[in-house]
Amino acid sequence: MAAVCAGSFAESGENEVNISIEKVEVNGFSMDYFRFGHGPKTLVILPGLSVESVMKFAPSVANSYAPLTDDFTVYVFDRRKELPATYSLHEMAHDTTAALRALGLDQVCLFGASQGGMIAMVVAIEHPELVARLALGSTSACMDGEAEKVIENWISLAKQGNAEELYLAFGEAIYPSAVFEQARDLLVESAKAVTDADLVRFAILAETIEGFDVVDLLHRIECPVLVLGSKDDRALGGEASEQVAEKLKDKPGCELVMYEGYGHAAYDLAPDYRERLKTFFLKDTER
Numbered sequence: 531m532a533a534v535c536a537g538s539f540a541e542s543g544e545n546e547v548n549i550s551i552e553k554v555e556v557n558g559f560s561m562d563y564f565r566f567g568h569g570p571k572t573l574v575i576l577p578g579l580s581v582e583s584v585m586k587f588a589p590s591v592a593n594s595y596a597p598l599t600d601d602f603t604v605y606v607f608d609r610r611k612e613l614p615a616t617y618s619l620h621e622m623a624h625d626t627t628a629a630l631r632a633l634g635l636d637q638v639c640l641f642g643a644s645q646g647g648m649i650a651m652v653v654a655i656e657h658p659e660l661v662a663r664l665a666l667g668s669t670s671a672c673m674d675g676e677a678e679k680v681i682e683n684w685i686s687l688a689k690q691g692n693a694e695e696l697y698l699a700f701g702e703a704i705y706p707s708a709v710f711e712q713a714r715d716l717l718v719e720s721a722k723a724v725t726d727a728d729l730v731r732f733a734i735l736a737e738t739i740e741g742f743d744v745v746d747l748l749h750r751i752e753c754p755v756l757v758l759g760s761k762d763d764r765a766l767g768g769e770a771s772e773q774v775a776e777k778l779k780d781k782p783g784c785e786l787v788m789y790e791g792y793g794h795a796a797y798d799l800a801p802d803y804r805e806r807l808k809t810f811f812l813k814d815t816e817r
Contacts, residue, residue: 548589549564549566549588549589549592550564551563551564551585551588552564552565554629554632554633555632556628556629556631556632557625557628558612559610559611559612559625560610560611560612561607561608561609561610561611561625561626561629562583562585562607562608562611563605563606563607563608563629563633564585564588564591564592564605564606565603565604565605565606566592566595566599566603566604567592567595567598567599567600567601567602567603567604568599568600568603569598569599569600569601569602569603570601570603571601571602571603571639571811571812572602572603572605572635572637572638572639573598573602573603573604573605573638573639573640573641573811574604574605574606574607574630574635574638574639574640574641575591575595575604575605575606575607575641575642575643575646576607576626576640576641576642576643576646576647576649576650577606577607577608577643577646578643578644578645578646578647578668579644579645579732579735579736579739580732581688581693581696581697581700581724581728581729581732582720582723582724582728583608584606584608585608588606591606592604594798594804595804597804597805597808598804598807598808598811601808601811601812602639602811605633605635607626607629609622609625609735610622610625613731613734613735614734615734616734616737617734617735617737617738618738619645619648619649619652619738619739619742620652621738622649622735622738623649623652623653623656624656626649626653627653627656627657627660630653630660631660635660636659636660637659637660637661637662638660638661638662639662639663639664639665639811640653640654640660640661640663640664640665641664641665641666641667641807641811642664642665642666642667642669643666643667643668643669643797644667644668644669644765644766644794645669645735645738645739646669647666647667647668647669647670648669648670648671648739648742648744650664650666650669651664651666651669651671651744651748651751651774652744654751654752654753654755655744655747655748655750655751656750658750658751658752658753661753662753663753663754663755663756663783663810663811663813664751664753664754664755664756665755665756665757665758665807665810665811666755666756666757666758666771666774667758667759667796667797667803668758668759668760668763668765668766668771668794668795668796668797669766669770669771669774670742670766670767670770670771670773670774671742671743671744671745671748671770671773671774671777672742672743672744672745672770672773673739673740673741673742673743674767674770676767677765677766677767677770678739678740680703680764680765680766681736681739681740682740683699684696684699684700684732684736685733685736685737687699688729688730688732688733688736689729689733691726691729693721693722693724693728693729694717694718694721694722696721696724696729696732697717697718697720697721697724698714698717698718700717701713701714701717702764703764703765703794704764704765704793704794704795705793705794705795705799706762706791706792706793706799709793709795709799745773745777748774748777748778749777751778751781753783754781754782754783754784754785754810754813755774755778755781755783755784755785756784756785756787756806756807756810757771757774757775757778757784757785757786757787758771758787758789758796758797758803758806759771759772759775759786759787759788759789759796760788760789760790760792760793760794760796761788761789761790762790762791762792762793763793763794763796764793764794765793765794766794768788771786771788772786772788783813785810787806
């Protein structure tokens with residue numbers, strides 16, 4: 531499943547490196563993460579919602595972000611392992627912040643995709659001292675009716691225990707039609723490895739998105755922000771990225787890039803995506 535966001539499949543590279551999964555323990559919970567690269571700047575990636583943990587795909591993610599490794603030491607975080615029965619996105623951001631602090635990370639370059647972007651916005655709003663520059667990919671500051679219907683369908687399929695239909699619904703929402711059709715068989719095959727525990731965990735994490743709204747708090751973000759959206763995003767809608775950019779347009783150093791033809795998964799499919807991230811994050815981080 532996802533490289534950095536909901537339901538995306540990272541293609542394995544020929545030169546994948548071995549990545550060790552590490553664990554940080556703080557405030558009574560633990561969180562898995564992995565790191566790669568050897569650059570002087572710190573880049574933190576918060577992946578989107580997925581049925582299987584992104585930790586499973588650590589080598590593919592590291593391979594995908596190889597162009598950044600000379601300039602950045604990259605940390606990719608999972609969600610906390612010990613999930614409460616009910617959990618909010620703000621609590622998720624609080625836990626992520628605790629993990630960053632426990633590892634001594636601050637003034638980081640922070641990239642969040644989809645649900646990871648929602649978490650990243652909350653971190654930047656509530657703890658501006660932690661974030662030097664922020665990039666938001668295919669995300670939203672406010673869930674509207676159409677986007678919530680997509681999430682509700684995913685939650686319903688997970689609670690029904692229907693992994694195959696969940697994967698297909700994921701793929702159809704995040705990929706352009708042609709890519710989805712090409713990936714259909716892989717999605718069906720991947721669903722066979724999903725456990726009941728995976729589906730329960732997914733439903734809890736997906737429910738955190740419902741009712742999410744930080745539109746009126748975006749003015750509290752102090753750092754420069756790069757918003758990357760897609761006009762044909764069938765999961766959250768391209769207008770969601772445009773709304774975030776509109777709210778931040780008067781902030782110094784804020785930029786908007788809108789793709790077309792890559793769907794919600796532009797973070798995986800757009801060939802220049804990582805180069806855009808690199809260029810933005812390497813700009814002067816002083817406010």
